[in-house]
Amino acid sequence: MNNRTAEIVSVGTELLLGELVDTNAAWIAGELRRLGYYVYYKTTVGDNRVRLAETIGRAFGRADLVVVSGGLGPTDDDLTREAIADVCGAVPHEHPELLRQLETMFASRGRPMPPGNRKQAWMIPGGRSLENPIGTAPGWWIERDGRTIVAMPGPPHEMKRMWNERVKPDLPKGSSILWDTTLHTIGIGEGNVAEMLAEFTTCANPSVATYARRHGVDVRVAAGAAGMEEARALARPVLAEVERRIGRFVYGRDEDTLAGAIGSMLASAGKTLSVIESVTGGLVADMLTDTPGASEWLKTAVVAYTRAAKEMNGVSAELLDVHGCVAEEIARAMAEAIRQRCGTDWSVATTGVAGPGEAEGKPVGLAFVAVTGPAGTRSMRLGWPGERRQVKERTANGALGLLLRILRGDSEP
Known part of the structure; x- marks a missing residue:
């Protein structure tokens, strides 16, 4: 069985400087995998014509398909077109129809087309353009000696639409x-x-x-x-x-999420949820509201970040005097208070220390989550030191994980 091979080239000095994260390459690799292509190399190269031509040429010499993203803009440092032309030993020329489409696009937006954008109408002999309905940078499809180069714009939303509408339908499937x-x-x-x-x-x-x-x-x-x-x-x-x-x-x-699984269970049972957060600062509510239809079952979300806010939401001053703000008893009290106040079937609460320093003499990463429902309250201690964002994410996932296990009827964690 002859396997079709592919190589991915990501273009942009900003990627090498760490100013942007290259999400395109990972997404493209997944698409190629599903089409039956074997990806053996992924390369990131800066905005340098010589190094870019070397990189694309090396890939073109060993892969059936080279997928390039980035470097198709109108500025002097957008050099993907020039580099591909160098690899193919060709000279780019201005394509009249591409130029007309660009001028029409700018006119429809009530703006004159800057002279620099004319390079986005370039093409080389034997190549064809790939329409970009939501941007100014058309892609390139180049074939030579049974091998293919596909060049697409760097912005992910433009790249993905071009791939789905103009590239993927025309690619031959791999043998495996x-x-x-x-x-x-x-x-x-x-x-x-x-x-x-x-x-x-x-x-x-x-x-x-x-x-x-x-x-x-x-x-x-x-x-x-x-x-x-x-x-x-x-x-x-x-x-x-x-x-x-x-x-x-x-x-x-696959595309299922923890919050989505919780939402499905609540919606199917006709139950409601309220949330009160301290250490996670609204992240639990954010994850839940990323789920379509969350308004059917998520009724209230409160960030009670300070002691005063916890008291305002029903946690007794006496309990806070005894335990401080970061304690399992406080997480339980928060969950019980918000459920009672909002009249929901279920509630979730979080409290803890996000850092960078200790709070109340308690270490960074210490957190407590609690869930209150018809059968009472269950809580859990978490101890994951890390950066603030890590602590918040781990605590939010811990809270939702506890809620899911209780909804499913799992035994005590």
Whole structure:
């Protein structure tokens, strides 16, 4: 079986300086995987014509497909077109139809087209342009000796639309199509998952791999075959066994989120939720409201960041005098008070120390989360030192994880 290979080139000095994170390459790699391409190299190169031509030329010499993102703007340091022309031994020329489209686009916005944008109408002999309906930079599709270069703009929303509408439909599929799915877990560490799945993680096809994420541990099951259905069938028995072994920890798959799983359970049961946060500063509510339809079940979200705010929301001064603001008793009191005040079926609370220094003599990363519902209150202590954002994210995930386990009827953590 001859596997089709691809290489990804990300263009931009800002990527090398750490000013931007290259999300394009990861997204493109996933798309290529699903089309049956094997990606062996990803390269980032700055806005230098010689180095860019060297990079694209090297990729073009060893891959069936080279996908380039970035460097198609109108400025002097946007050099992807020039570099591809150098690789192909061609001279760019101004394409009349591309120029007309650019001038029309600027006219429709009531703006004159700057002279520098004329380079975005360039093309080389034998190439074709890729329409960009939401930007000024058309892409390039170049074929030489059975190999292809695809160049797309750097802004992710422009790149993704061009890929989906103009590139992917015309790409030949690889000889080996990959089917994969990712299971999301919570309440179990990566080492424990790996131990439970040890006999599968060394297999090549189907393959099983574990990944530690901010929201928990992910398990990816993948298989490659000549066709999608054949690959899916190959993976099916392994996936079934993986689910049998870790199913009690799984809350979703692929695009599912922890907040989405909670929302689905609340909505289907006709139940409501209120949230009160201290250390997480609204992050729990933010995660929940990222879920479409959250207004059906999320009724109130409060940030009670100070002692006074906690008292205003029903936590007694006497309890705060005894325990301070960062204590399991306070998290429980916060959850119980907000549920009673808002009349919801369920409530979630967080409190803790985000750092960078101690608070009330308590260490950075110490946090407490609590959930109150019809059967009472359950709480949990968390101890994950780190940067402020890490502490907030881990605590928010811990709170939602506790809520999900209680909604599912899991035993005490």
